[in-house]
Amino acid sequence: MVVKLERPILVGGLGLSFSLWILQSWHDSILQLGEFGLFSSLAVGGGLWLWQKNRPKASWEQVDCTPVDRATAQKAIAASETVINQLAKEAENHSSLATLREQLAQLFSELDRQEIKIAVTGAKGVGKSTLIEVLNSNGSPGKFNLQETAPLFRETTDKSDVAVLAEISKSDVVLFLTNGDLTDTEFQTLQQLKAANQSTILVFNKQDQYLADERASVLLSLQQRMPGNVVATAVSPVPIKVRKYEADGTVQEWLEQPAPDIAQLTQQLSAVLAQQGQNLVWTTTMRKALALKAEAKNWLNKIRRDRATPVIEQYQWIAAATAFANPVPALDILATAAINAQMVIDLGNIYQQKLSLEQAQTVAGTMGSLMLKLGLVELSTKAVGTVLKSNAITFVAGGLVQGVSAAYLTRVAGLSLVEYFEQQEIALDSGNALNLDKLRQTLQKVFQQNQQMAFLQGFVQQGVKRLLPQTQQVELIG
Numbered sequence: 001m002v003v004k005l006e007r008p009i010l011v012g013g014l015g016l017s018f019s020l021w022i023l024q025s026w027h028d029s030i031l032q033l034g035e036f037g038l039f040s041s042l043a044v045g046g047g048l049w050l051w052q053k054n055r056p057k058a059s060w061e062q063v064d065c066t067p068v069d070r071a072t073a074q075k076a077i078a079a080s081e082t083v084i085n086q087l088a089k090e091a092e093n094h095s096s097l098a099t100l101r102e103q104l105a106q107l108f109s110e111l112d113r114q115e116i117k118i119a120v121t122g123a124k125g126v127g128k129s130t131l132i133e134v135l136n137s138n139g140s141p142g143k144f145n146l147q148e149t150a151p152l153f154r155e156t157t158d159k160s161d162v163a164v165l166a167e168i169s170k171s172d173v174v175l176f177l178t179n180g181d182l183t184d185t186e187f188q189t190l191q192q193l194k195a196a197n198q199s200t201i202l203v204f205n206k207q208d209q210y211l212a213d214e215r216a217s218v219l220l221s222l223q224q225r226m227p228g229n230v231v232a233t234a235v236s237p238v239p240i241k242v243r244k245y246e247a248d249g250t251v252q253e254w255l256e257q258p259a260p261d262i263a264q265l266t267q268q269l270s271a272v273l274a275q276q277g278q279n280l281v282w283t284t285t286m287r288k289a290l291a292l293k294a295e296a297k298n299w300l301n302k303i304r305r306d307r308a309t310p311v312i313e314q315y316q317w318i319a320a321a322t323a324f325a326n327p328v329p330a331l332d333i334l335a336t337a338a339i340n341a342q343m344v345i346d347l348g349n350i351y352q353q354k355l356s357l358e359q360a361q362t363v364a365g366t367m368g369s370l371m372l373k374l375g376l377v378e379l380s381t382k383a384v385g386t387v388l389k390s391n392a393i394t395f396v397a398g399g400l401v402q403g404v405s406a407a408y409l410t411r412v413a414g415l416s417l418v419e420y421f422e423q424q425e426i427a428l429d430s431g432n433a434l435n436l437d438k439l440r441q442t443l444q445k446v447f448q449q450n451q452q453m454a455f456l457q458g459f460v461q462q463g464v465k466r467l468l469p470q471t472q473q474v475e476l477i478g
Helices: 016-027 027-031 071-088 096-111 128-137 163-166 184-195 212-225 263-325 329-337 340-351 357-373 376-390 400-422 436-449 454-469 470-477
Strands: 039-044 048-054 116-122 144-148 171-177 199-204 230-234 240-244 251-256
Touching: 048 230, 071 096, 071 263, 096 263, 116 128, 116 163, 116 263, 128 144, 128 171, 144 240, 163 184, 171 184, 171 263, 184 199, 199 212, 199 263, 212 230, 230 263, 230 329, 263 340, 263 400, 263 454, 340 400, 357 400, 357 436, 376 400, 376 436, 400 436, 400 454
Parallel strands: 116 144, 116 171, 171 199, 199 230
Antiparallel strands: 039 048, 240 251
């Protein structure tokens, strides 16, 4: 059985006539993939190479892995231990501590693990189960533990691609199976594995179902993406028809099942074990340590955010009352009430960011300056005024817009600091080294998150209730 190549990222042909045939057979596919542009051709010897003229450079980036050493893995474990200890210090009875500490203990023993864990993954029907059976029946080279993942790229499945990739991250080596040239989705997944520093071997399976020149074209394309990390296999070859002519003129025919072709793969796995085995174990240990650290940090940040929220609310209403009692031009709101250095100190204490009063004033001033430059003061004042008018208010009591705006800006500033502090390492003093670009991005993000009309309406109503007597609230909103 021979199949026609219809994969969307094939880049080469081995003969002029064959290349022209590809162009014809791919006509419909190319129309659907306009982002890749037109093909340009370059004759090389007697063959023709097909290159995609507008292909993004990133799609040609090599996919590989950089194994780490034991010291790097140990450093990652120590970092996760620091976060877990901080969580225990701030919430000694937290429900997650027992599990986190158990995982931490496992990481130390993981450093000396000898068995190599291999994840076999890919789309449905690429031959994952059969490959594992063949490798196990032929005796896997070295100490390997082969585990098949759920199929990737399926919407109707018990496991999402994210969950599958999380499972894969616990393996030392990934065998990524494909039955032809890579689709864009497959390539993006390989890029994600690279970003996670995951050692990956790309397995071109079912190569026997292609004609010789087709097979060479696909293999060439794959090797350009992952030089040195591509192998071709046929774990369940198509039966071959055999015909025998007898002396009496009769003909006998039968099908013979060729032996699986996995020689390249077993050689590659043997080389991986001999050259990088222990380093790959340490790389996996580092990934697990980083994941554990992130989990512990999420718990810690949740606890701290629960403590920070009432602090922010306290200062936002203090700022509202101050601006309401002493109305000032909109652009002076920040200078008089919205940004309070003491709030910066209090939030810093919650996040172990020890700041002096002078440092806190610098942070507050920087936040105010960024808000002005980003136009947040004017935008918030207009937004609050619009909400007040939409609630049937025909006039605005003196300072009401300024008061609610001051509260709103203080809330945005506080939440931005919280999110900024959450990104810092444990016990890192950020007071003298604010990352202005990151702080600016955080401000914009938090401001946008708090611009939804439903939130603004509720917030303005809270402000009116706090700033106006009950009789005036009835007159303005009733």
